[in-house]
Amino acid sequence: MYSEKVMDHFTNPRNVGEIADASGVGTVGNAKCGDIMRIYLKIENGIIEDVKFKTFGCGAAIATSSMATEMVKGKSIEEAMQLTNKAVAEALDGLPPVKMHCSLLAEQALKEALEDYFTKNGLPLPEGFTKPDAEHEEAPEEL
Amino acid sequence: MERIYLDNAATTRVRPEAAEAALRAMTEIYGNASSVHAFGREAKKALEKARAQVAALIGAKKEEIYFTAGGSEADNWALKGAAHALCGKGRHIVTTAVEHHAVLHTCKALEKEGFEVTYLPVDEYGRVTAEQVEKALRPDTILVSVMAANNEVGTLEPIAEIGAVCRAHNVLFHTDAVQAVGHVALDVGAMPIDLLSLSGHKFYAPKGAGALYIRTGVRIQNLIEGGAQERGRRAGTENLPAIAAMGEAAACIAAEMEEENARLTRLRDKLISGLLSRIPETRLNGHPTQRLPGNVNVSIRYIEGEALLLSLDMAGIAASSGSACTSGSLDPSHVLLAMGLPHEIAHGSLRLTLGRETTEEEIDRVLEELPRIAQRLRAMSPLYDDSRR
Structure with missing residues (x-):
C-alpha cells in the first residue's frame, strides 16, 4: 500500500524532535481525526537553518512530516513557502x-510555523503566502 | 525472522484435517451433490456429513443447518428473510450499536424499505442487557438481533438471557455468532435462539463457507432463489470443498474446545497483563473476563493505530486496529465509540487475536517488541509531549 520511500521515512524519520528556541512553531490537525503535526523552525538570515517535527498519526x-522537513532544511524562506503537498507526495x-x-x-504545519515566525518578528505576511486548510478539505482524488 | 500471526479474528490458517477434506472434495468427491449418479451421491453424502458435524458443534439438529457462502450471507439472510416473512405482523427490529457491519448495514438497507430499527447502546465493556432489550420491545417488534461475541473487543453478550426475553414476548431472536462458534460453548438446543450465523474461516476452515441455523418451525423468506439445494431454502451448487472442510474443522474444534480455551485464556491474560504493566497509559478495551478466549484489545494512548500496525508488521507481527486510518474512513471503530471511548483513544486501539497455533514464545516476543515500538512512536508524538508538560 505504501511506497518504499514512505516506509523508509516512516521507519527512519528525519528531523524528529523539538527546537527549544524555535523561530517559529506550527501545529495542525487534531487528535479526534487521528493526526497532529508540529513543526519547529530555526531561521537565521532568511534561511531555515534547522527544522524538527513531532507527529501523532499514521504511517503516511x-x-x-519527515519528507517535508527534509525538503525545506537549508532553504530560504521564499523557497520553503513554495513547498506544496503535491511536491511532498511526489518526493x-x-x-x-x-x-x-x-x-x-x-x-499546512510548515506554513503555520512560517506564519508564526513572521508574526513573532513583526513581519508582514509576504505577498502570495497562502495556507491550505487541511482539516476541512477532502483529500484530492489522485496525485 | 519467524512471523507471528495474531489476527485470528480476521481469518485463520486452515487446519490440516480441513485442508485434506477440501482437497478430497475437489479431486475425488467432485460430483454435484444434486446429481443422481454415484459421483453425485458421494458428494451428497459428504455434504450431509459436514451438516451433521456443524450441527453437533452448536447443539442443533442436522436439518436446522443451512449452508451459505459465509457469515455475511447468513446475517443478510436472517435479517432480510425474517423481516420480509414477518412484515405483515410488524416492521420494528431491535439490534445493538456494536454489531458487525453485515448486520448494521443490512439494518440500514431494511430502514430504506420502511422498517424501523432500534440500535441499543452498550456499556463501557460493549455489553447490552436483557432488560434493555425487553424495554425496547414494542407490539410491532418482529426481530431482535444481538451478536454472541464482538469481533473487535471480544466481549460476550448475554444471548441466553436476551433469547429468553424474546421467547417470552414471542419475538424471533437472531444472533451473529461468527466470532463465537468454535470458541465458546454454544448449545442452541438449550438456548432460546431462533437464528444463528456462523462462518467456517473463523475456526480453521477455508473462506467461502458458513451456515445459518434456522430453528425447526421458524419460517423466513429465501435470500437466494434458484435450484432446490438446501431443501429449497438456499439455491446454488454447494461449495463442497469449503463445506466439507468446515465440517472437519467443526468436529476437530468441538473435541478440543475445552482444553484449547483454557490454554488460550491463560495466554490472553498473560498478554493483557503484560501489556498493561509494561506500557504506561494503556487500557484494555472490552470486558476483562466475559470475553473471547483469544481476544486482546488495548488502546495505547498518544499513538495512532496504523503506525502501530506498520511497526509491528516490520517486526513480523500481524495484528489489526480500530483506527480510522485502517478502516478507510475518518472515524475510528464504531464499536469503540459506542463504548464511550474518546476519538483519540479509539485511534490508538490495537487488536491481537490468538489462535490454535499461538505459542507462549510468541506472546513473550510481542511483550518484548510492543513496548519498544510504543516508546519509539511516543517519542515522535506531540500528544505525548503535551501530556508530560
Missing part, C-alpha cells in the same frame, strides 16, 4: 489517495 503522516513516490490528506497537513 509520519513519512510526510515520497506517491501516496494512496486516502492519504493525500496527510501531505496537506505537512504543508
Whole structure:
C-alpha cells in the first residue's frame, strides 16, 4: 500500500524532535481525526537553518512530516513557502489517495510555523503566502 | 525472522484435517451433490456429513443447518428473510450499536424499505442487557438481533438471557455468532435462539463457507432463489470443498474446545497483563473476563493505530486496529465509540487475536517488541509531549 520511500521515512524519520528556541512553531490537525503535526523552525538570515517535527498519526503522516522537513532544511524562506503537498507526495513516490490528506497537513504545519515566525518578528505576511486548510478539505482524488 | 500471526479474528490458517477434506472434495468427491449418479451421491453424502458435524458443534439438529457462502450471507439472510416473512405482523427490529457491519448495514438497507430499527447502546465493556432489550420491545417488534461475541473487543453478550426475553414476548431472536462458534460453548438446543450465523474461516476452515441455523418451525423468506439445494431454502451448487472442510474443522474444534480455551485464556491474560504493566497509559478495551478466549484489545494512548500496525508488521507481527486510518474512513471503530471511548483513544486501539497455533514464545516476543515500538512512536508524538508538560 505504501511506497518504499514512505516506509523508509516512516521507519527512519528525519528531523524528529523539538527546537527549544524555535523561530517559529506550527501545529495542525487534531487528535479526534487521528493526526497532529508540529513543526519547529530555526531561521537565521532568511534561511531555515534547522527544522524538527513531532507527529501523532499514521504511517503516511509520519513519512510526510519527515519528507517535508527534509525538503525545506537549508532553504530560504521564499523557497520553503513554495513547498506544496503535491511536491511532498511526489518526493515520497506517491501516496494512496486516502492519504493525500496527510501531505496537506505537512504543508499546512510548515506554513503555520512560517506564519508564526513572521508574526513573532513583526513581519508582514509576504505577498502570495497562502495556507491550505487541511482539516476541512477532502483529500484530492489522485496525485 | 519467524512471523507471528495474531489476527485470528480476521481469518485463520486452515487446519490440516480441513485442508485434506477440501482437497478430497475437489479431486475425488467432485460430483454435484444434486446429481443422481454415484459421483453425485458421494458428494451428497459428504455434504450431509459436514451438516451433521456443524450441527453437533452448536447443539442443533442436522436439518436446522443451512449452508451459505459465509457469515455475511447468513446475517443478510436472517435479517432480510425474517423481516420480509414477518412484515405483515410488524416492521420494528431491535439490534445493538456494536454489531458487525453485515448486520448494521443490512439494518440500514431494511430502514430504506420502511422498517424501523432500534440500535441499543452498550456499556463501557460493549455489553447490552436483557432488560434493555425487553424495554425496547414494542407490539410491532418482529426481530431482535444481538451478536454472541464482538469481533473487535471480544466481549460476550448475554444471548441466553436476551433469547429468553424474546421467547417470552414471542419475538424471533437472531444472533451473529461468527466470532463465537468454535470458541465458546454454544448449545442452541438449550438456548432460546431462533437464528444463528456462523462462518467456517473463523475456526480453521477455508473462506467461502458458513451456515445459518434456522430453528425447526421458524419460517423466513429465501435470500437466494434458484435450484432446490438446501431443501429449497438456499439455491446454488454447494461449495463442497469449503463445506466439507468446515465440517472437519467443526468436529476437530468441538473435541478440543475445552482444553484449547483454557490454554488460550491463560495466554490472553498473560498478554493483557503484560501489556498493561509494561506500557504506561494503556487500557484494555472490552470486558476483562466475559470475553473471547483469544481476544486482546488495548488502546495505547498518544499513538495512532496504523503506525502501530506498520511497526509491528516490520517486526513480523500481524495484528489489526480500530483506527480510522485502517478502516478507510475518518472515524475510528464504531464499536469503540459506542463504548464511550474518546476519538483519540479509539485511534490508538490495537487488536491481537490468538489462535490454535499461538505459542507462549510468541506472546513473550510481542511483550518484548510492543513496548519498544510504543516508546519509539511516543517519542515522535506531540500528544505525548503535551501530556508530560
